[in-house]
Amino acid sequence: MAIKPHASSGSATVLALCAASAAAGAITGLIEAARDGDDMSVAADLHNADVVENLADALQSALLIERDAPHVHRTDDERELIGQMLATLARFLEGWA
Secondary structure, three states, rough: OOOOOOOOOOOOHHHHHHHHHHHHHHHHHHHHHHHHOOHHHHHHHHHHHHHHHHHHHHHHHHHHHHHHOOOOOOOOHHHHHHHHHHHHHHHHHHHOO
16 A cells, blocks of 8 residues: 555655555556466456555656655746646546545
């Protein structure tokens, strides 16, 4: 199970640890599904291992770090794209749970 940050957590260190934890969980699930399953069972194994949810959690944490990175110049388009991705991921994760 991946570490879940609180919505108010703004610490890049905490978010990076959350992203790494979620990504590691997803990688483990992917390897186990590929190793233990055949083509028919891999999708079920990935779902049971929460691989997609963990990957989405990892991406969300990484994007929060990217969005809030100090001293990084972002264009308005880049800020908008990051915001759209974060909003989409939030909707996805709410529906996934």
